[in-house]
Amino acid sequence: MSANIKRHRTGLGGIAFAVIRPVMSLIDIPLRALQRATGQGGMASFFILPNMAVFTIFVLIPFAINFVYSMTGGIEIFLNQRDFVGAEHYRDIFTCGSYLDPASCRRDGFWTAAQNTTLFVILQVTLLIIVSLITALILNRQIIGRSFWRAMFFFPVLLSPVVVGLIWRWILQRDGLLNFVLLEAFGAEQFNWLTDRTAAFAATIGVSIWAHMGFYTLILLAGLQAIPKDLYEAAEMDGTSKSRVFRRITLPLLMPNLIVVLVLALIKAVQVFDEVYVLTGGGPGTSTMYLVQYIYEKGFASELRNPGLAAAASIIMGAVLVVLTLMQMAASRRNEKKGER
Amino acid sequence: MAGVVSFLTRRRGGDRWHWTDVATWVWLIGGLLIIFGPAVWLVLSSFKTPAALSAFPPSILPYVTQEVQVEGFDKPLPLYEVTLPDGTTAQMAEKRRVGVIAQMIDPKNPGEVVKVNIKDRKPVEMVEFATSNYTEPFLQFDFLRYLWNSVFVTVMATIITLIVNSMAAFALSKYKFKGRDLILLVIVGTLMVPLGVITVPLYSIISTLGLFNNLWGVILPTVATPTGVFLLRQYMLTIPDELIDAARMDKASEWQIYWRIVLPLSAPALAVLAIFSVVWRWNDFLWPLIVLSRSTAYTLQVGLNVYAGQLNVQWHYILAMTVVTMIPVVLVFVFLQRFITRGIATSGLK
Amino acid sequence: MGRITLEKLTKSYGSVEILHGIDLDIQDGEFVVFVGPSGCGKSTLLRQIAGLDKPTSGELKINGKLVNDVPAADRGLAMVFQSYALYPHMSVRQNLAFGLENARMPKAEIDSRIAEAARMLEIGDYLDRRPGQLSGGQRQRVAIGRAIVRNPTAFLLDEPLSNLDAELRISMRAELSALHQRLKTTMIYVTHDQIEAMTLANRIVVLRKGNIEQVGTPLELYNRPANRFVAGFIGAPSMNFLPGSILAVNLVDTVVTVLGEETLAVPRPAETAEAGEKITVGVRPQHIRLAGPGEDCIGAKVTLVEALGAETVVHARVSTGELLLAVLAGQHALSAGEDIRLTFDAKDLHLFGGDGLRIAGT
Structure with missing residues (x-):
């Protein structure tokens, strides 16, 4: 995108301009005085101030007090009504007979959610990348109606998680479309997908891939299209086989985008919540209970509310996310260096 | 016709079909079914009556049993295609049903009752869209209010996001000042960490500010999005500094430089951010779910979830309202998807 | 009146000093050209005069008044930029009017000034076009026009011809010279092209590594260069x-x-x-x-x-x-x-x- 654009101040834009102009000119009067008093540097502060204020109040301060929160106990929301308990929540969380067996832990809910989330992340991210990569490779071919197909795969990305959850709940229910299709095709019995532990878990993976693959496909497709065509032509001249071209040219040159996709998908998968919450509500039992839902329920929803525990859990999750973010930064930096060479 | 086939099967350079071409089209057609299928199914289902919704196997189109007004009956009676004992068929209305035996009458001759085994009759069906699924929730429930709440949150949050973020991006791209790099670092650092991590303390801050159950409590925490600042700043860096210098020589105040020069020139980036913001805020779920506990303050997403979570799920209403919730996003998709896909491809942001 | 005086002017970015004490007196109505190889500080010097940058030390006076702390907008100067810096989203007319509107000039006065500048520069035919629809030479005229309508104390021109092709550059050079004859306003012109300097200037200031090497009329510089650098820089081919x-x-x-x-x-x-x-x-x-x-x-x-x-x-x-x-x-x-x-x-x-x-x- 370049800043050099051609627009015409007619129609809507013109009307908007005519409306906004007096307002902006009015605002300009006190601001000119401010500029006279503080100079350009002062104006820089003025421009950054609203954003910084909101950012500080609603992001930075919550970040800071989250730590305090995680060291207090009780069910009260306001800090001054809460007792200091030190590292008790963390101790509780990490008191475990075996980390692999949530039942042996004091906070078995947390470890169940953590285990579910880990399994979800591993399976979902792997499948997501495979599906997105295949789709991107296909969209990069000379196919009729390419922009339509590209748009089609992107469509679910825009849908709200609630809508996604409801659509699939409707389809996966006992009397739903999936059972109907299976009945017509294979004469299969009606099966209750969302009340079977394994099937429900698989459904959350499938639905979240359905909802997000379009986004990652786009990033990968952008990477594929950035690979110079003459490289492929040169390889063709050399008589390189298609699979070899893929392994030796496409994959290495796509690596930067693959890394971005991997890390973004990881970060997103760790935070899985909305569509799964609507789809299964964490059930059956706790088989699709993931970390964010655990935090949400401990913090706000459940009868046995424990905001301190929720804060501690969110900090542990945040730490994981920070590690993943750092990984992305390191990876992209390494790639930039590679690009310089 | 042959021309169409040869056009559709035409390949670059006239090569013959490779197995990858077959795989490509299998993948694309499969994708078409899996991606649009559920959405289409949702729309079709949303026009079905509760009776049709609970039928299995389901019908594709929304069928209803035709009904007929019969003299002597207050309510219209369902119409059936009946195979009479003598082997002929006739359309008759059901008067009453006892077990497997239905008492059928001829609508033109309501006096004469014929008893028929229910196996020997088929409902006369016709396609009819149950638009009441759409109208009733607006009348019976508060969906109109949820809709308004969602529109309010989306529009307000987007306007404030654009103003606040563009100002910050302007400062961060066109001024040199102490602490600029630190601010940039913090912004990039929080780019990836979501609101989900800080819900608990954020909730206490919202409560302290008295914004609990208030739509502003939903709007404000989202407006200083680091993504927005980052996207706009990257774009504003491409606006030449000489333009700013020229405006300063032209006696423009810094505020004028911002709104007369930098804002119009950032229009493409602002448009991308506006579209994203609309989609994000319209679709937001977790945070409104936490802040809004009074039903008059629900947004569509929260309202939908609450209704879908009730024991007695009224699917016919839920499905219709899901379609309503989907409409703005589908409109955005149809008209602006080119814009969005280009925005993502160039910025890698979502 | 457009007398500009620089006394012991220095400019540092961080610990790097770009200008090392510049003394210069520019008379009203003079056409002064700053010339020197790239990196000599000539553009930096121009930006100090314009007010787009603040000198680290020394004094900068316009008509005897100290302006070190006066912002660019209030110095009454107009500048023509190397890239023209025309506002791409505004028509030519809006580009010309922008500065005048900011000065809260009455609409009628703005219109008459634009008409006058358009006549003088022959840009009347494309007043309603946008910069993107103009050729390089036309943009250059608009950029000059934007400065002229302001009726400034002095014109500052930062390599204004360097983006034009050779032929256009020669004709624009002549036009600029004629313009100065007519307006008789102080002009400060920055270039790395010594031919431009020789053809346009009343006086040339030769800069090198943040110092003034010599100040003089074009022929003084040509006939009696003060040092080897000036001798080699002025005149083509080189001495x-x-x-x-x-x-x-x-x-x-x-x-x-x-x-x-x-x-x-x-x-x-x-x-x-x-x-x-x-x-x-x-x-x-x-x-x-x-x-x-x-x-x-x-x-x-x-x-x-x-x-x-x-x-x-x-x-x-x-x-x-x-x-x-x-x-x-x-x-x-x-x-x-x-x-x-x-x-x-x-x-x-x-x-x-x-x-x-x-x-x-x-």
């Missing part, structure tokens, strides 16, 4: 520099030998040099001619001949290895490898001491 030494300093002349081959009496007595001193002798390519029979001369071997028709440029190598450039009037049948005999007149020589400065008196 030749040859090793030489002073044989004697007399009352009326200075006798020097060039390359030990040719001895000449420069008709100006050196004031600071003494006999026996090693010096650098500068001679412009245009002042070199082929020696007549029996004339004292320097022998050289031709390496390249560029026949331009009206003149012939000869590249030749002298016995000590120095490359010599001669621009000979008319056409000469010379070819590479040929031995030639070159000479010049004593009055055309420039003598520079070991410190690179012109030897006083010569």
